[in-house]
Amino acid sequence: MKSENSYKKQRKKSKEFKTRQEYLEHELEIMNFKRWKVHLPFRDFHIEIEDLVPALAATIGKVVMVTAMVAAFAIQFGLTPEFIAENVRYELLIAGGIFVILFSAILNPTANLAGTHGPMIPLIPIIALAGGHPLALGILIGVFGILLSITKGGSKLMNLTSVGVRGGLLIYLGAVGLISQIKKLELWSADTEIIALSFVIIGVTIFIYAYLARVNKRWLAIPLCSALAGLIAFLMGADFAFTTKPGLPHFSPFYWWGETTGWKLGWPNFEHYIAVVPFAILAVAMWSPDFLGHRVFQEINYPKKAKKVLMDVDDTMTVASIRQIIGSILGGGNIASSWGTYMIPAAIAKRPIPGGAVLTAILCIAFAILGYPMDLAMWEPVLRIALIVGVFLPLLEAGMQMIKTQKSSLSAGTCIFACAFVNPVFGWALTMLLDNLGLIGDKERAKNLSMKEKLIIPGVMFLVCVISLALVGQLRGIPGMF
Numbered sequence: 191m192k193s194e195n196s197y198k199k200q201r202k203k204s205k206e207f208k209t210r211q212e213y214l215e216h217e218l219e220i221m222n223f224k225r226w227k228v229h230l231p232f233r234d235f236h237i238e239i240e241d242l243v244p245a246l247a248a249t250i251g252k253v254v255m256v257t258a259m260v261a262a263f264a265i266q267f268g269l270t271p272e273f274i275a276e277n278v279r280y281e282l283l284i285a286g287g288i289f290v291i292l293f294s295a296i297l298n299p300t301a302n303l304a305g306t307h308g309p310m311i312p313l314i315p316i317i318a319l320a321g322g323h324p325l326a327l328g329i330l331i332g333v334f335g336i337l338l339s340i341t342k343g344g345s346k347l348m349n350l351t352s353v354g355v356r357g358g359l360l361i362y363l364g365a366v367g368l369i370s371q372i373k374k375l376e377l378w379s380a381d382t383e384i385i386a387l388s389f390v391i392i393g394v395t396i397f398i399y400a401y402l403a404r405v406n407k408r409w410l411a412i413p414l415c416s417a418l419a420g421l422i423a424f425l426m427g428a429d430f431a432f433t434t435k436p437g438l439p440h441f442s443p444f445y446w447w448g449e450t451t452g453w454k455l456g457w458p459n460f461e462h463y464i465a466v467v468p469f470a471i472l473a474v475a476m477w478s479p480d481f482l483g484h485r486v487f488q489e490i491n492y493p494k495k496a497k498k499v500l501m502d503v504d505d506t507m508t509v510a511s512i513r514q515i516i517g518s519i520l521g522g523g524n525i526a527s528s529w530g531t532y533m534i535p536a537a538i539a540k541r542p543i544p545g546g547a548v549l550t551a552i553l554c555i556a557f558a559i560l561g562y563p564m565d566l567a568m569w570e571p572v573l574r575i576a577l578i579v580g581v582f583l584p585l586l587e588a589g590m591q592m593i594k595t596q597k598s599s600l601s602a603g604t605c606i607f608a609c610a611f612v613n614p615v616f617g618w619a620l621t622m623l624l625d626n627l628g629l630i631g632d633k634e635r636a637k638n639l640s641m642k643e644k645l646i647i648p649g650v651m652f653l654v655c656v657i658s659l660a661l662v663g664q665l666r667g668i669p670g671m672f
C-alpha cells in the first residue's frame with residue numbers, strides 16, 4: 191500500500207494551479223528523494239518542458255568544457271584533433287549519458303550530475319611537464335574525493351562558509367567569467383573582420399536577457415540567447431560549417447591506454463602517481479567552493495519547504511569521484527566536478543535534478559552519435575553567449591542577492607580581494623578562516639562556533655590549499671616543485 195505522503199498521492203495537475211510557478215514549487219515541495227534508492231520517472235518525479243532548458247544548456251556546456259579539457263591534454267602529448275573529437279564523443283556517451291541516468295536520475299537524485307572541473311584546465315600543461323599521467327591523475331582525484339565525501343567534509347565546509355564569503359566568491363567568479371567571455375567573443379569577432387559583430391550579439395543578448403528577467407522566464411535564456419547569437423552571426427556573414435560526422439568512438443580501455451593507440455601513453459607507473467599527488471589534492475580542494483556555489487542557486491530559487499530535493503554536497507562528491515575513476519580507467523580525459531551548466535539553469539527554472547538529468551543523458555548520447563550538433567555547440571557565438579547567460583551572469587546576480595548587510599559586505603569584499611590576489615580556492619579558504627575567527631564579518635556568528643569549527647577545520651583547509659598551490663607553482667614568487 192502506497193504511503194499517503196508519496197509523491198504520486200500528493201501530485202496535482204498543472205491546470206489546478208493559478209500559475210506555472212505555483213505548480214513547479216508544489217512539485218518541489220512534495221518530492222521525497224531517498225539516498226541510494228531506486229527512483230523512477232512518473233513515480234517519484236515527472237519530466238517537464240522546463241527540464242529541457244537545463245538539459246540543453248548542460249549538453250552545450252559538456253561539449254565545450256570536455257573539448258577544452260581534452261584539447262589541453264592533447265596539445266601537451268602531441269595528439270591530433272581527431273583524437274580530441276573521438277575522446278569527447280566517448281565522454282559524452284559514458285559520463286554524459288549512461289552515468290548520468292544511473293546515478294543522478296535513478297540511484298541518487300540529490301547528487302548533482304558530474305560535469306567538468308574547469309579551473310583545472312590551466313594547470314594541465316604544468317601537470318604534463320611534471321610527468322603526470324591522465325589516468326593516474328583521475329584515479330587519485332577519485333580516491334581523495336571519496337575520502338572527503340565519506341568523512342562528510344564537503345557539507346561541513348559548506349556549513350562553515352558564511353553568507354558573506356559565499357556571496358563574495360560568487361561575485362568574483364561571475365564577474366571574472368563574464369569579462370573573460372566578452373573578451374573572447376570580441377577577439378573572435380575581430381578575426382571575422384565583420385564590423386560590430388560582437389557588439390550586435392552582446393547588445394541583443396542584454397535586451398533579451400533583461401526582458402526574460404522582467405517576465406520571470408530567465409530559464410529560457412540559454413537556448414533563446416544562444417540561438418539568436420548564432421543566427422545573428424550567420425546572417426551577418428560569419429563562417430560556419432558542420433565537420434564532425436556521425437559515428438561511435440572506440441570503447442576499449444586497452445585501445446585508449448595503449449602504447450601506440452589512443453593516448454599513446456600506456457598504463458601509468460608508480461612515478462606517474464607520485465607526480466600528480468599535489469594536483470589531485472588541489473582538484474578536490476577546489477570542489478567545495480564549486481559545489482557550494484551550485485547549491486546556493488537551489489536555496490535562492492526553491493521554496494523553503496523543498497528541503498528533500500536540495501543537492502547533497504557529500505553525495506555529489508561521491509558521484510563525481512566514482513565517475514572520475516571509472517571514466518579515467520575507460521580512457522576518458524575529463525576531470526570531474528559538479529555540473530554547473532546544468533545546476534544553475536535547473537535551479538532558476540525551479541526544477542529538481544532527476545528530470546533534466548534524463549533529458550541531459552539523451553541529448554549527450556544524441557550529440558555524440560550524430561556529431562554535427564557538437565560543431566554547433568562549439569561555435570564561438572553560441573558557446574560564449576551560453577556561458578554568459580547560463581553561468582556567469584547568474585553567478586554574479588546570486589552573489590549580489592546574498593550581500594544584504596554591512597557585515598556580509600566586508601566578508602564578501604575581502605573574499606573578492608583574496609581571490610583576485612591568487613585564485614578563488616585561496617580566496618575562499620583564507621576568508622572562511624578569517625570570518626570564522628571573527629576577524630571579519632559577523633563577530634556574533636564567530637562566538638557561537640566551537641574551536642573545531644572556528645580554527646581547526648578552516649585552518650587545516652587553508653593549509654592544504656596553500657601547500658597544494660605552492661607545490662604546483664600557483665603562488666606568486668614561490669617556485670613550484672613540479
